[in-house]
Structures are given as structure tokens and as C-alpha cells.
Amino acid sequence: MLLASAVIKRDSLTIINESQTLAEALEILETSDNRCAPILDDTNLLFRGNIYKMHLYRHKSQGGDMNLPVTYLLKNATKFIYENASTFNILFTLRDLPYIAVLDEHQTFIGILMHEKMLDFYWHELGIEDGHCLLTVETHGKPNDIATITKIVTKYSPLVNLFLLNSTTYPNRQEISMTFPKQTEKExxxxxxxxxERKQFHTLKLSKI
Structure with a gap:
């Protein structure tokens, strides 16, 4: 797994057991100052879901029974990834969550991957660091555009990274963002x-990061 080093291990986390009550869960979250926490089964190995402080507060404010089991307000039971998950799978699953549970091949809970840790990781992997230059170019929407652009660019300079985005202006076109080494000269x-530009490719933006 590419992000293995960014996973916060189980022993370092605030964990709530599935047999605990809503009142106990709220006390744990308030004491730890976490807005949510993973719920594990009685073996402390299997991930059941997450419990959020805001849902506990809402339930309590509406006169709800705080002696109910924590699983009453369990969320995100199917929101997890395996430790060998692909980059795309990680991004897709983690998109709307503060963190995502990480399991091994035996379904054992390993830890969590925080949203901000993932972003830091990809920021680094894309070569987007101080001193680098980022150039964004719009394609014509033709099959060989990417090859043509990279051939032109690499004739003058190596690339740290390259990634594609769908154009927000023209649906059939793409935007290619290329990161150049720090030592790349302005000329x-x-x-x-x-x-x-002579090949009719529109350079949208050149940024010094």
C-alpha cells in the first residue's frame, strides 16, 4: 500500500467497543476531544463502523436514551479500505470522510488513514513542493495530443510528474498539468x-509553487 506510512495504527487511536453505551461513547469522545471514533467488536479486531460526536449530541438533545448500545448510532459500516487498496479506491472511498478504516486481508482492523494525511502524501508524490513549477496545458481532444505535448516538453526538460484532468471549459478536451524540477530555468x-502555442496548444497557467 502506497500510504502505509500514513496509517495511524490501532494502538494509537481512541477506540469504542460495540458493547458500550451512547453515554460512554460521548464521554470518551469528549475526553479525547475527537469528533468521531471507530467502533470495534468485542475482540477488538473487527471494524463495525464509526460514531460521531454530533450524532450523539443531537440524540441527547432530542431526549434520546443514552443507555442504548453505541451501535444504535453507528455510521460508515461499509466505509473501509484494505491495506493493499489502489490509489483510486482510496481517493474514492475517503472523499467525504475525516478518515477511512484500514483492514488487512483477514478483515482485521489495522488503523485509520486521515484525510489530511492522504492529501499531504499526494501533494508530495505529485512533486508539488516549494520551488517547483507547474504548467497546465489544454489538449485539442485528439488521441495523440498527450504524446505530442510530452514529446515537445521533454525535448527541453525532464518532468517530475504529470497528471490529466477533464477540461472544465470543453468536455471533449483534457488539461495536462506538468511539474518541472526546481532548477528549470525561466528561458x-x-x-x-x-x-x-505554435502547435495550437493553449497554455492555461504557469505557476511557481
Missing amino acids: VLEKIMNRL
């Missing part, structure tokens, strides 16, 4: 942009 970048 080199200007030559690249001029060559791309």
Missing part, C-alpha cells in the same frame, strides 16, 4: 510554452 519554460 526553458518560455521555449516550451512557445513551442506548444
Whole structure:
């Protein structure tokens, strides 16, 4: 798993047992100052879901029974990834959550992957660090556009990274964002942009990160 080093292990987490009550869960969350926590089964191995402080507060304010088992307000029971999950699967699953539970191949709960940790990881992996340059170019929507653009660019400079996005202006086109090494000179970048423009590729943005 690419993000293994970013996973917070089970022993370092605030964990709530499925047999505990809503009142006990709320006390644990208030004491730990966490807004949510994973719920595990009685063996402390299997992930059952998450419990959120806001749901506990809402239930309590509406006169709900706080002696009910914590599973009464259990959320995200199916929101987890395996430790060998693909990058796409991680992004898709974690999109709307503060963290995602991580399980091993035996369904054992390993820990959690925080949203912010994942973003930090990808920020680093994309080469988006201080001093790098990021150039975004719009394609024509033709099959060989990516090959043409990268051939032009790599004639003058190596790339740290490259990724594609669907164009927000033209549905059939894509935007290619390319990260250049820190030592890339301004004159080199200007030559690249001029060559791309001569091939009718629109350079949308050049940013110094």
C-alpha cells in the first residue's frame, strides 16, 4: 500500500467497543476531544463502523436514551479500505470522510488513514513542493495530443510528474498539468510554452509553487 506510512495504527487511536453505551461513547469522545471514533467488536479486531460526536449530541438533545448500545448510532459500516487498496479506491472511498478504516486481508482492523494525511502524501508524490513549477496545458481532444505535448516538453526538460484532468471549459478536451524540477530555468519554460502555442496548444497557467 502506497500510504502505509500514513496509517495511524490501532494502538494509537481512541477506540469504542460495540458493547458500550451512547453515554460512554460521548464521554470518551469528549475526553479525547475527537469528533468521531471507530467502533470495534468485542475482540477488538473487527471494524463495525464509526460514531460521531454530533450524532450523539443531537440524540441527547432530542431526549434520546443514552443507555442504548453505541451501535444504535453507528455510521460508515461499509466505509473501509484494505491495506493493499489502489490509489483510486482510496481517493474514492475517503472523499467525504475525516478518515477511512484500514483492514488487512483477514478483515482485521489495522488503523485509520486521515484525510489530511492522504492529501499531504499526494501533494508530495505529485512533486508539488516549494520551488517547483507547474504548467497546465489544454489538449485539442485528439488521441495523440498527450504524446505530442510530452514529446515537445521533454525535448527541453525532464518532468517530475504529470497528471490529466477533464477540461472544465470543453468536455471533449483534457488539461495536462506538468511539474518541472526546481532548477528549470525561466528561458526553458518560455521555449516550451512557445513551442506548444505554435502547435495550437493553449497554455492555461504557469505557476511557481
